Amino acid sequence: MTSRTMVARTMAGALLCAALAAFAGAARADNALSLKELSPNGADACFGRIYDAAHLKAHPHQKVARIFFYYGHDPVSRPNEEPAANQDTSYTGFLTTTVRDAKKPEWAGSWCNKNDPSDPTSGIRCGMDCDRTLASLKVDDKGKLLLSGLSPDIYLDPDASDQMSKAEYNRQALGSEDDNFKLDPMPADSCKAEFARIDPIDPALGDPLRVRLKPDQPFCFGRDYDDAHLKSHPSQLTRSIRVFRGPVELASFAAGGDTANWPDGADIAVSVTTRQKGAKVTQTYSCQGEADQWRCSASSKMSDFSCDISQKEIFLKRGANGTMMMANPNNAVAVVDLCSKAAHGKTKSDDKVYRLQPMPQSACAP
Known part of the structure; x- marks a missing residue:
């Protein structure tokens, strides 16, 4: 997902998942902030990391320069937008990344569950519509979030590899080293501020x-x-x-x-x-x-x-x-x-x- 604009977006990939999304919504609704590993007290939780120049130089195939994961209530409904009718508020996991030299982040939403509800030690899977996986999560003994299984085409339509040339796909997809991130716990406001970068408020626009x-x-x-x-x-x-x-x-x-x-x-x-x-x-x-x-x-x-x-x-x-x-x-x-x-x-x-x-x-x- 990216910030919405007046120009109609290509929705081919979204249409492929429309039927699945209709059935998934009811199941997602019961998952709000139930994962104690991510949120011991039930409050919104934020994890993030900003990579310095030395790290990026040492990892030339990593495109991501900033990454934040937010477990909680929707941080993407910005003041520039009007609330959508029948808005699906069941997503609880939100990822935003900014690649090198990009002016704005990209983001995706998901719902997060235990891989095995009967096993307290099992990891967490954050799923998306169209039976896609956003990422797998674990919290280590120092409270850091280990995020893995991030697909390079996470922000693209499900059929992007078939619809794009190889060169264009590689340009838009994440890099080969954009996975297995270790994120630090941060205040919730840090994530909210990062998601606000997607569509900064323009004071000249005034009220919606x-x-x-x-x-x-x-x-x-x-x-x-x-x-x-x-x-x-x-x-x-x-x-x-x-x-x-x-x-x-x-x-x-x-x-x-x-x-x-x-x-x-x-x-x-x-x-x-x-x-x-x-x-x-x-x-x-x-x-x-x-x-x-x-x-x-x-x-x-x-x-x-x-x-x-x-x-x-x-x-x-x-x-x-x-x-x-x-x-x-x-x-x-x-x-x-x-x-x-x-x-x-x-x-x-x-x-x-x-x-x-x-x-x-x-x-x-x-």
């Missing part, structure tokens, strides 16, 4: 959209592109764009929405005026909170559309200094009627990512 935009208040964001911009972006069809919640969208949420799970179920409207004869298209989307963004699917409940438009999606994300980012990195934002023949397939234009400014509600009036 779920806080900034209220369930019962309208909003309007937009942008108008001048001739100079359009001349420098000949493949962009959008001349003007508006993203808003008005009386219709507010009434829809008031009638059936759940404010406790805001923004799940929130409707928004997107109006696009194109440079071709000034044609204007307005489309309604229904949104769900997902990490640090809203994932919004095209909706027909306030339209006369009869075709299947459920797979047409856009993403909303807070931008710096009160702006809003809107994107559809796969198919571009709809600039035509989604039920028309022109809407089938991928949109071959530059209408994919927008930085929108807050506007008065009158600017988004129909």
Whole structure:
């Protein structure tokens, strides 16, 4: 896993494990902080090590320069992210490593159990979805954590070796000496600080959209592109764009929405005026909170559309200094009627990512 972004990630590997994950969740839920070797008092526990230049010079095939293992409650749900719906909190083991010269760590989550519950001396296995193993753990008589069995492709999709060239796989995978780590016990805050490096807080971003935009208040964001911009972006069809919640969208949420799970179920409207004869298209989307963004699917409940438009999606994300980012990195934002023949397939234009400014509600009036 890596920090989440607006651009849709390749999910092929995750889909391979989706069925297994559905069955594994219930079993994991009973394992929270039950391993006394890692946490004698039931509190969150942290182990880590930072390698100096001399060690790395002596071990040229070790890529990992920093490594931390956290046994406890999720340290990865950073302030930059919104809580995911039905978030799986059953993971209890979290690993983060930073390879040489990398600016940010990578991380993976797991659930940890005794190899043999009937044998107090047996080691600990931390498992992942898709029947993968994160690592095997033991605590020595000095309280140090011995971490072994770490696969070099721990951060890659299960089928990465088949999907990547050998050179690319070796570039992204860990090194041949990245295993059998001995980690020192550390304060829990040390691990939390290390995991916070994955996605540092940007003060310019301010509150997340779920806080900034209220369930019962309208909003309007937009942008108008001048001739100079359009001349420098000949493949962009959008001349003007508006993203808003008005009386219709507010009434829809008031009638059936759940404010406790805001923004799940929130409707928004997107109006696009194109440079071709000034044609204007307005489309309604229904949104769900997902990490640090809203994932919004095209909706027909306030339209006369009869075709299947459920797979047409856009993403909303807070931008710096009160702006809003809107994107559809796969198919571009709809600039035509989604039920028309022109809407089938991928949109071959530059209408994919927008930085929108807050506007008065009158600017988004129909």
